Amino acid sequence: MLYIVFYICFSFLLSSCATVIPPSGGEKDTSPPRVIDLLPSNQSVNFTKKEIVFYFDEYVQIKNQSEINFFPEIKPKPKIKTKGKSIIVEFLADLTPNTTHIINFNGSISDLNESNSLENFQYVFSTGGFIDTCRLSGSIFDLKYNLKKKGAKIGLFQEKLVENFDSLIRKSKPDYFILSDENGNYSFSNLKSGNYILYGFKDLNLSGYYENKEPVSMPIEITIKDSLKANIPLFIENQFLKKDTLSCLYKKDSLNMGSINLNFKKEIYDSGKYLGEIMLKDSSVTCFNINSKIIKIDSLLTGVYSFKMFEDANGNDFWDSGNIKNLISPEKLFFFGEDINIKKDWEIDIFIE
Secondary structure, three states, rough: OOOEEEEOEEEEOOOOOOOOOOOOOOOOOOOOOOOOEEEEOOOOOOOOOOOOEEEEHHHHHHHHHHHHHHOOOOOOOOOOEEEEOOOEOOOOOOOOOEEEEEEOOOEEEEEEEOOOOOOOOOEEOOOOOOOHHHEEEEEEOOOOOEEOOOEEEEEEEEEOHHHHHHHHHHHHHEEEEOOOOOEEEEEEHHHEEEEEEEEOOOOOOOOOOOOOOOOOOOOOOEEEEEEEEEEEEEEHHHHHHHOOOOOOOOOOOOEEEEEEEEEEEHHHOOOOOEEEEEOOOEEEEEEEEEEOOEEEEEEEEEEEEEEEEOOOOOOOOOOOOOOOOEEEEEOEEEEEEOOOOOOOOEEEEEOOO
16 A cells, blocks of 8 residues: 655635527637727716616627625616617716716626627726726625625625624615625625625526525624725525434445544644535545544545534534624634645545644
């Protein structure tokens, strides 16, 4: 048997148009419509117009007007219509003075023939003499498995009390929101400086509000003065979470096996409070109490594994996630920053530092 030693450093996770028939032949158009003019121009200040006209290089359509968002919210909601190669946004009431406004189209604009969407397009203007320039960015991820989440909703409430967080996210729309991209990242721009509550959730039923059993985050109180980065961990609330016991189901194949020796620091195993878990993708392979310096995990199928552990603060042998009503944070999870590659007949030492 080969005997391999790896030192792995530990990291803390903490929308009526005439039908147009495209010409036959030639390559399929895969390019989205391109903005060729804007009246008034983007980033306009001292804005007093009653409408904005967007001109494109081809005929366009709006696939879903509900995807177009106005920040801050404008009431009554502006009228949006298409006219040939242009889109017109008409305001039906006076706008709030001295305010930076953002229109986020969220991929709702596409060409008429091939429905190629124009992504990441927004229009910014101010009814005052300047445009707010603060930025906020980061990533949003599943806390339990340390995996980034695409299509999650990230919201910002201005000047709200964190004690009302549970009610806020169930009944109110945030002052600003955005969806995470394919890589689980998000970015706000042109924000006003000040205090915010940042949060995220996975809107599984597309209601626009948080509902039980959906992945959600704790409220994150932030102060934005210029540029800020903040990562958002999601979890299912503890009362709805399916518990993982210390005995995990696993099929073995004696022909393709390797093993791991996990070496822990004295302060970890002496406390008797830590639980460890070997993961294969997002499935548990084995779970155990960390109560000795060296714990051997044998009969592991060949493959790429990961390891995590948490401090079992209440001693119930489960990882407890948070409770947003009572503002109870999840028990902290610790993940290793490198994969553990198990090969046939290999025995690997992992030193946790």
